[in-house]
Amino acid sequence: MPEQKLKRKKIKATEHLKQVMADYFYRMDRISTGKEEGKLAWCTSVGPAELLRAFDFEVHYPENHGAMLGATRLAMDYIPVANAIGYSPDICSYLTSDVGAYLRGETPLSKAYPGIESVPRPDVLAYNTNQCRDVQEWFEFYGREFGVPVIGITPPHCLVEVSEVDIADVVAQMKAMIPTLEEVSGKKFDIDRFRESVRLS
Template sequence: MSPIATSVRKDRSQEQQKALIADYYGRLGALAAAGQGAPWTFVPGNLTELLLTFDPLPVLPEINALQSGMRKTSGEQVLHAEKLGHSEDVCAYVKASIGAWHQGNVGPTGDPLPKPNLLLLSYTGCFTFLKWFELLRGETKAPTVMLHVPYQAQGGITNEMRAYVVKQLRETVVPALEKVSGKKFDIDKLREHLRLSALAEDDLVRVLEAGKHRPSPIDGYFGAVYYVGPIFTAYRGTQAAVDYYRDSWAEIEERIARGEGPITPDGPMGEQRFRLVVEGPPNWTHFREFWHMFHSEGAVAVASTYTKVGGLYDRGFRHDPDRPLESLAEYCLNCYTNLNLSSRVDLIADYVRDYDADGFVVHSIKSCDSFSAGQLLILREVEKRTGKPGAFIESDLVDPRYFSAANIKNRVESYLQMLGQKQAVGGHA
């Protein structure tokens, strides 16, 4: 295994992404410095276009937590929350968020964050969101508006589910945003943001589906985290996102033409020996080390489910300016963690087949029951369905105590050795 490089290599799109995220936190810092508030909300089922219609820039506590994880500051936040009485057993994102609030509400880049003037509880695919914003409501005293998104328990969206979400948007969420912003709702402005969203989504799908090429020009899990960053944060529905995804796709097309793989933090990836599909969110506190365990062994992720928590665009969904509220409702209903287990098994099995993967890895997260409960059955079902072997590894999102590097490395290496032996015998894993 090659050592981890001392400096980090980034490709052009990663540099652009970094600039966008820095700009986002810079603008939030400016709002905070001006004493202005901002709505706080979640990534799955986010209503960014609707928020942009009223001009506010959202604060996303999950993104803050994961960015803090990558910058190695989340551990302290989690401990701070536990000292305040929060259980070791619960979601580390929540504790990082509570800890950060008590430590002065400073964001991961060091910029202050605006206080919430509205907690927009987009309750999609995760019960913890509900408790998280009840906790933050208690801490911040900000008003809360709930958007309840029904679960796709029977594997589809019914008219009643869609109508329920639309009605909440129209009669609950929009009035709350009008009140906070002091502006009237402008549906044409919303349509324009949705039009821009759809353009960016087209190119995002091209980027993510580039993993079907051999060699894969992208890493569809670790590397794709950078690609989904702008559209998962405050950029969906903006020209900046359209430009970013157009440029990213152009960069990837160039790599496809040259037959090149992804750029990892340690440099261009060499031979791709194993093509993997990955289920579950990454670990953020040891992100680079985690990625290194794979790419240094020639394993590339060709597709992942985590990159779909902010929307299943590769299954055909697009925001639709002609059906503004309906399409926002369908977006919320369609996020990955709002799918039932059978649909998740179908999706992973499809990815294994469509991306011609040698196997799949389930990364199980202690913090996240929404993802994790049922993953051992998913593992069995996908193996049964595809005939491809799966690996199961466990850690956490932003609590560094749960990243056991030696154990994870052992498991990853053993799994890849097994894939290698299968390849040696059969020519293909």
């Protein structure tokens, strides 16, 4: 019996999601290039995006950019560029491909979204080392490149149980980020806006 070819079913939401993503990247580009008012923060995938959104930052996730580099099969072109300035081949390929692409002045965003020439320029970088330690070094590289503040959270690792002490530690680190975010955004921290941001997250 001949093998039947499977017909891929088109997902109805695809076109809508493409437009959502285009709007998102083009808005960041407009803010980054001064064509639209706003502030831009870079954030790691595990946050603290809710805190940034409470200050009305538009948020860019460099790990998504690293994933784009992998999906477009460009990562291997850029990883050696980062290796050449001292980044180990043994660390996160998202970091090294992203840094390498930046050093070469290239991004897959340009092909996906005509008119975008580079990753958006941050006003502040906020990391959380919960998923890996490399993100701190990654963001510190860009902090030096762009001359902007780098703030972050280094939560306790490998916990069997989360204690009140652990929670208090992370809360204190988040609170310590607030003065920098107030200064960069020009806005005072509003607990209700933060609660709403968490609710929507």
